[in-house]
Amino acid sequence: MSDRLPGFSTLAVHAGAQPDPTTGARATPIYQTTSFVFNDADHAASLFGLQAFGNIYTRIGNPTNAVLEERVAALEGGTAALAVASGHAAQVVVLQQLLQPGDEFIAARKLYGGSINQFTHAFKSFGWNVVWADPDDIASFERAVTPRTKAIFIESIANPAGSITDIEAISTVARKAGVPLIVDNTLASPYLIRPIDHGADIVVHSLTKFLGGHGNSIGGIIVDAGTFDWSTGGKYPMLSEPRPEYHGIRLQETFGNFAFAIACRVLGLRDLGPALSPFNAFMILTGIETLPLRMQKHCDNAKAVAEFLAGHPAVAAVNYAGLACDKYNQLARKYAPKGAGAVFTFSLKGGYDAGVSLVSKLQLFSHLANVGDTRSLVIHPASTTHSQLDDAAKVKSGAGPDVVRLSIGIEDKEDLIADLEQALGT
Numbered sequence: 302m303s304d305r306l307p308g309f310s311t312l313a314v315h316a317g318a319q320p321d322p323t324t325g326a327r328a329t330p331i332y333q334t335t336s337f338v339f340n341d342a343d344h345a346a347s348l349f350g351l352q353a354f355g356n357i358y359t360r361i362g363n364p365t366n367a368v369l370e371e372r373v374a375a376l377e378g379g380t381a382a383l384a385v386a387s388g389h390a391a392q393v394v395v396l397q398q399l400l401q402p403g404d405e406f407i408a409a410r411k412l413y414g415g416s417i418n419q420f421t422h423a424f425k426s427f428g429w430n431v432v433w434a435d436p437d438d439i440a441s442f443e444r445a446v447t448p449r450t451k452a453i454f455i456e457s458i459a460n461p462a463g464s465i466t467d468i469e470a471i472s473t474v475a476r477k478a479g480v481p482l483i484v485d486n487t488l489a490s491p492y493l494i495r496p497i498d499h500g501a502d503i504v505v506h507s508l509t510k511f512l513g514g515h516g517n518s519i520g521g522i523i524v525d526a527g528t529f530d531w532s533t534g535g536k537y538p539m540l541s542e543p544r545p546e547y548h549g550i551r552l553q554e555t556f557g558n559f560a561f562a563i564a565c566r567v568l569g570l571r572d573l574g575p576a577l578s579p580f581n582a583f584m585i586l587t588g589i590e591t592l593p594l595r596m597q598k599h600c601d602n603a604k605a606v607a608e609f610l611a612g613h614p615a616v617a618a619v620n621y622a623g624l625a626c627d628k629y630n631q632l633a634r635k636y637a638p639k640g641a642g643a644v645f646t647f648s649l650k651g652g653y654d655a656g657v658s659l660v661s662k663l664q665l666f667s668h669l670a671n672v673g674d675t676r677s678l679v680i681h682p683a684s685t686t687h688s689q690l691d692d693a694a695k696v697k698s699g700a701g702p703d704v705v706r707l708s709i710g711i712e713d714k715e716d717l718i719a720d721l722e723q724a725l726g727t
């Protein structure tokens with residue numbers, strides 16, 4: 302064995318997996334079972350008391366899901382991970398460990414539309430209050446900090462316009478405030494950006510997008526960087542205080558640098574219940590094996606399409622951080638040197654009507670509410686994903702009425718450009 306550390310592409314194929322010990326199966330088997338037989342009564346008791354690691358019941362953990370967890374933790378450079386049923390489930394489970402009713406968290410205003418909704422409405426009913434800040438104005442995060450602030454939440458490459466967030470600058474604010482920085486890394490994937498290298502304490506993903514990558518399975522994951530000290534100031538009682546449901550153990554004291562991932566599993570997933578099906582874990586694992594190949598092609602195609610649009614007479618503006626003239630190009634060069642992702646927006650001189658007409662004329666692009674598929678996708682955010690926002694908030698979050706969002710797939714770029722050309726009606 303060489304002592305070389307495996308590279309990203311090797312980890313994407315191998316991390317967490319080995320031939321099945323009983324059958325020799327080389328692909329990770331789908332352990333389609335609800336429960337697992339205990340060796341004896343002592344073994345059962347030690348599993349339930351968190352004195353031993355092992356399988357109990359698929360709501361809490363499953364061997365197929367465990368391979369996925371280990372793989373994504375390795376790709377992100379974290380200590381441990383927890384797979385859940387969706388990206389939104391990951392967000393609920395993370396914040397449930399951090400916030401008590403009446404607490405606050407600061408979130409970047411530029412977010413996936415569903416996250417804006419979840420934070421504004423669903424979380425309010427839990428007594429968790431979101432305070433918005435502008436990712437282009439780092440001081441706005443500092444100003445938003447109060448004694449009740451428990452976390453900061455940002456996207457690395459942000460919806461809907463694919464803008465790049467200055468993760469290091471915001472992690473400095475989080476560190477000063479003594480709260481963890483949570484980064485939604487869905488649009489970048491660890492192939493383009495590894496937020497933990499830039500100061501993130503927790504990374505979340507919608508696995509539904511580029512990690513699964515084929516538009517066929519919903520899933521989410523939480524990665525623990527192992528960097529945050531949960532015991533300071535009694536701010537995080539779920540992690541620092543004795544847990545009555547586990548014989549009074551303290552999770553931080555017992556599990557050290559993967560205590561957060563354990564809390565998400567044994568307090569969040571166990572009690573809230575959003576378990577990922579092992580079948581979906583298998584589909585997503587298979588997708589991850591080709592992540593580096595797909596992601597590079599997604600980015601190269603996106604750049605070619607963005608350049609084409611930037612030179613088209615019907616186009617008013619293109620927001621793609623990979624273009625040299627884009628306002629996020631400096632940040633893209635720093636954080637995502639391999640490519641600025643594959644999701645971006647552009648606006649049409651013909652405004653709202655031209656956007657609607659374009660969407661209806663495109664043939665190769667599918668009109669739907671998803672990103673990160675092998676197929677190229679198009680949507681008009683103002684009338685769909687961001688329609689719940691008022692007009693001012695739409696513009697602020699980058700989803701004005703004239704804006705069209707693309708998620709560029711891995712087809713031949715010439716075909717994508719030809720489709721856009723005919724739909725723009727030249």
Ligand SMILES: *Cc1c(COP(=O)(O)O)cnc(C)c1O
Binds near residue numbers: 416
């Ligand atoms: C899709 C998405 C989510 C939500 O994930 P689901 O798997 O649909 O629940 C969260 N964040 C971002 C950036 C997304 O693109």
